[in-house]
Amino acid sequence: MKKRKAVWMLLIVVSMLVTIVAGCSQGSGGSGGAGDSGGDSGSGEKVKLRFIRWSNGPALDKEEQDKIKRFNESHPNIEVQMTLLPWDETFRKIELSLASNDPIDLFYWDVPAYAWYKKGLFKNLQPYFDRDLNMEEYNAELFEPFKFDGKNMYVAPENYQTLTLYYNKTAFDNAGLDYPNADWTWEDVLEAAKKLTIREGNRVTQYGFDATAMGTWWAWMSLSAAQGGKLVEDVHEPTKITLNTPETTAALQFLQDMIYKHKVSPDVATKDSMGLNFQTGKIAMYVGGDWDLGTLREITDFEWDMAPLPKWGEGRATPYFMGGYVMAENTKHPEEAWEFIKWTMTENQKTLANQHSWIAVHNPSREAAEMPDWVPSGYKEARFEWMKDGMIGDIYSIKWREAYDKYMVPMQDEIFINGGSVPDALAKTEREINALLQSK
Known part of the structure; x- marks a missing residue:
């Protein structure tokens, strides 16, 4: 959501500390491609993924917790461990983690994180997109702002807001x-x-x-x-x-x-x-x-x-604005992290669309969603037809x-x-x- 506290200056100071700690050890952001697991998915042990995002209040947090529960139940070899924090605390926690030798695997995007992309702390997701997603099922042109280098996706969109x-x-x-x-x-x-x-x-x-x-x-x-x-x-x-x-x-x-x-x-x-x-x-x-x-x-x-x-x-x-997922460049479990991201952009889009809290990015899921009794008569036009004249709001x-x-x-x-x-x-x-x- 766009209800954010103005903590930019604090984040900039912490960013400088991250640069000092992580400067020589981080990759280039575009180095890891699809298939470079680096993890232990073949060991037969359950892979645990650490995921941080901010709290949006009881109702939306409950949906997030249900999403993690459903993913974990349907993927017995992966356990996503989600930490919910206040918005400003979320980004301080993420930044400190990315500076460590054992960073979190996944976090939820918001604009302060762009500074970390500039430091090479994001995994390039384009190879995974090319391998596993049918982009004809999405409005790919609306995703363009997440191609920070003009060519490659660094954030995987899950929802729109407008x-x-x-x-x-x-x-x-x-x-x-x-x-x-x-x-x-x-x-x-x-x-x-x-x-x-x-x-x-x-x-x-x-x-x-x-x-x-x-x-x-x-x-x-x-x-x-x-x-x-x-x-x-x-x-x-x-x-x-x-x-x-x-x-x-x-x-x-x-x-x-x-x-x-x-x-x-x-x-x-x-x-x-x-x-x-x-x-x-x-x-x-x-x-x-x-x-x-x-x-x-x-x-x-x-x-x-x-x-x-x-x-x-x-x-x-x-x-319009986009919410989505970032994979840390130095995650030890890129394939498992991508499995979760892919699931949020595909299978879970039907549930997301039917919840009506966020606007699903997957066109077939959004178009097939049932309208609940509470929606007013202008809901579909106001909430979904903006895509033909949408402009990024960040x-x-x-x-x-x-x-x-x-x-x-x-x-x-x-x-x-x-x-x-x-x-x-x-x-x-x-x-x-x-x-x-x-x-x-």
Whole structure:
């Protein structure tokens, strides 16, 4: 999920320690191919694989534990031993393990791990993909961001996550408005938000939209990208960022105006002081991750639904993210580790698809999944049709993460919290980030 704590600087410091400890002993990242077992699978003894990932809460953790249990039961020669930890602790634990002479075998991917790929600590998975997977059963073009060197897969995707427009159907019915659909533009959202904002004197009792929920770059960039804007040319090693553009200026000005000009969205202070969120029924629309579904499905006070992200004119761009598995370059059991990874991308995809917590990457499994009773009418279109206009919602390099903490967060605060000048904030932040990206 994208709910991450900002621990980048700590990770960078630890990365330096890893380089010192592991520098001379690690492989090149592309050295181990399929068939280079290096383990003891032929000894007849059960191979134990150590696997670390972060906790996502009781419900999702239960699904993870069930997945490991089912794999172990169906593979009597392999035992995956999973450790669940808080997100930031997970990456500290992984980093220290990778620096040892006996590293863990598997871990779950998130963007901080890109620094370890750069140190040659990932197994190149492309030979295994070529040997064992039928890529016609996947949207292989969506996997391209995990080809960190432009040619080879270093992370095995298990699921997608994406953004969607959520709306309060009861509020729309009360206002006599048509529901959002795939043809809606951001102007449609604004016009509906004006009619859905209810005031009693000077007090707003219902806001039409929550623009503050889009105050993070991987959300607001979708409005810029829908116009043809592009923050970086290379999501792996960007050398510059283009923020101060007509497309991004228009996108951020539009969202800021919803708060301060049109007043159809709460500002951050109002939202925090009143405890406002979609679940309270006091916000009629917001853009959020499909990972919000676990919470939203518990709503009983009103009817809600979902729709694809709105278009800007005729264009639409939908950010997506991928979760998946990394094999340590120095694992002693590469074939057994790959057996688990392969199983998560093939046999287990049917179970994953029917659970509806994550979006399965295996097309036949996803398409055959049964729809549970709780899903709203717009579920399939909003959650699955984005693939034709999907754009990766991550930038990987260490410098980008530093740039985000130092410069992008203050810029977003200036625009969304302080109501400052959008052009000025973009121009200043572009200069600052480019100076960092182009520094030695």
